Each structure stands twice: as structure tokens, then as C-alpha cells.
Ligand SMILES: O=C(O)CCC(=O)C(=O)O
């Protein structure tokens with residue numbers, strides 16, 4: 112039998128627009144992923160005022176904020192950043208162009224379609240060979256380093272899309288650098304220790320997620336449970352529609368919406384560098400029966416080829432070294448047979 116191109120499946124949006132009956136390949140038949148728990152309790156994720164981390168006008172305010180940061184990242188693996196320096200109006204513009212892109216006619220969006228399974232960039236959906244599919248379409252764009260940008264996948268419609276993504280990338284990179292320093296300081300480490308491991312030409316990928324309304328939110332997941340392979344992920348959530356859930360102590364919690372906050376999460380590579388003190392959380396996205404939902408994840412990663420490993424000062428008799436040294440983690444390690452990628456680098 113001729114092989115079907117893995118990229119030829121319909122997007123979720125097309126299924127919805129064509130009124131197709133809910134396909135089985137999106138259905139989780141068991142409840143192991145807790146598909147139906149839209150009423151899970153709220154996660155008490157700390158809210159960090161980044162202005163207290165920038166101006167050292169009051170060192171006690173800074174100390175308190177760093178304590179909150181450390182405790183948030185070592186328990187939930189998440190925090191909400193407010194006063195992060197990006198204007199609300201600019202965040203609204205980012206959300207606006209993302210929404211405009213996903214609302215273009217399919218033929219227009221297909222101009223930016225992902226072309227091969229070997230590369231991530233472009234507009235697309237889950238391929239038809241994976242087991243149960245995610246109720247999600249996305250636009251993946253490598254944004255950094257500049258040489259990695261494949262502009263042919265960057266929408267020119269809406270017209271301001273590229274300009275806004277260039278600027279958003281720069282702003283997020285500044286926040287990333289600053290946060291990596293603060294995270295090191297919160298552990299009483301030299302502030303550049305994570306940054307040095309990440310190198311100069313750090314990588315960043317933007318993933319615009321679009322979750323159309325779903326007729327079976329009790330059966331489908333927008334994104335199946337996973338931990339991010341990044342160093343940090345900086346998320347701009349939908350300002351109205353909830354859906355993200357995070358796992359803590361084997362229980363799922365809903366992530367509340369703070370409209371102009373950035374949700375920052377630990378990825379596997381910071382878990383490795385912090386020798387397991389900061390936790391890369393399992394998370395998943397639910398679907399909604401009536402409303403579409405959008406989010407934008409900016410995944411940060413070290414320079415290509417750069418080796419990372421647990422920081423020496425965080426290894427001692429009480430806390431032995433937990434992870435091997437790795438390079439290009441996000442390209443090398445995948446979920447395999449239900450095993451988390453980070454398990455493959457545990458000692
Ligand atoms: O849509 C969300 O809230 C989560 C997105 C996410 O986890 C991802 O893109 O890896």
C-alpha cells in the first residue's frame with residue numbers, strides 16, 4: 112500500500128469547519144490522562160513582580176521576590192511574571208496577529224505549511240501516525256539565532272506579523288537572560304552560571320497554538336501530558352479561555368489566567384542544570400466545547416552543540432549528581448514508550 116504523507120492529514124480547524132464527526136483518533140479511551148477534570152483545583156502558582164528583581168531600591172523586597180521565585184520553581188515549576196517590561200498593548204498586538212493568522216482562509220495558511228517531518232517550522236497539526244492526536248493546530252517558527260529563521264514560513268498576512276514577532280523575540284530574549292540570572296541568584300550561585308552554560312547563540316522557537324472548539328472535551332486533549340524540553344518556556348496564555356493544567360504530587364491543577372502576565376516554566380534543561388532543584392512540570396491542555404483557545408509558547412534552549420550539566424555547587428553528599436552531561440537535548444530526547452525524555456539522562 113502506498114504510504115500516505117504524514118503531513119497530508121486535515122488540520123483540526125478543517126475538521127471543525129467541515130462538520131466532520133468527532134474522529135476516533137483524537138479520543139482517549141481510558142481516563143489515565145484525566146481528560147474530563149475541567150474543574151480541577153486552581154494551582155497556587157506564585158506571582159513574581161519582576162520590577163522588584165530589576166531595581167534593587169529595596170534589597171529586602173528583592174530577597175523576598177527571589178525566595179518566592181525559588182520556591183515556585185522548585186514546587187510548581189511555574190510562576191507568573193508581572194511588571195516584566197512588555198507593555199500590555201504590545202501583548203495585545205501579539206495575540207491579535209496570532210488570532211488573525213489562524214482565522215485566515217485555509218488556502219492562505221497553507222502557504223506556510225510545514226513541508227517535512229524532519230523539520231518543525233511551519234503551519235500544521237499532529238501527523239496521522241502518532242497514537243492519539245492532539246486537538247491542536249500550530250505554527251512553529253525558529254526565531255533565534257537569526258540564521259535559523261526560515262522566513263518562508265513566517266506569515267506576511269497579517270502584514271505586521273513578522274515585525275511583531277521580531278520585536279517580541281527580542282523582548283522575550285531580554286527577559287530570558289534576566290530570569291536565568293535571577294534564578295541562579297535565588298540559589299546563591301554566581302549569576303552567570305546558567306547563562307554561561309547556555310552559550311552565546313542561544314536558540315528560541317515560537318509555537319503558536321490554536322485549539323478549535325471541541326465537540327468531545329471529555330474525550331480529547333488539546334495537548335497530551337508532557338514536560339517541555341526547553342531551558343525555560345515563556346508562555347502567553349489566552350486572555351479569556353482557560354485550558355492549561357499542571358501536575359503536582361500526582362494531581363492535576365488548573366493554571367489561572369492573569370491576562371497580561373507571562374507564565375514562565377522550567378524546562379527539562381534547567382532541571383538538569385539545577386541538579387533537580389527546579390522542577391520541569393508535566394502539563395497538558397484541555398479543550399473547550401464552545402470556545403477556541405490560543406497560546407504562544409517561546410521555548411528557550413542553549414546554543415547548538417553546547418554541553419550542559421548540573422552546576423558543580425549544587426552537587427554534594429546530600430544531593431548527589433542526578434543527571435549526565437548532555438548536548439542538543441531538545442533534538443535528541445523524545446517521549447518513548449511512555450518514558451519521559453529526562454529519564455534517559457538520569458544517572
Ligand atoms: O496552550 C498552552 O497553554 C500550553 C502550551 C504548551 O504547553 C506547549 O506548547 O508546549
Ligand SMILES: [Fe+2]
Pocket residue numbers: 337338339394
Ligand atoms: Fe508545553
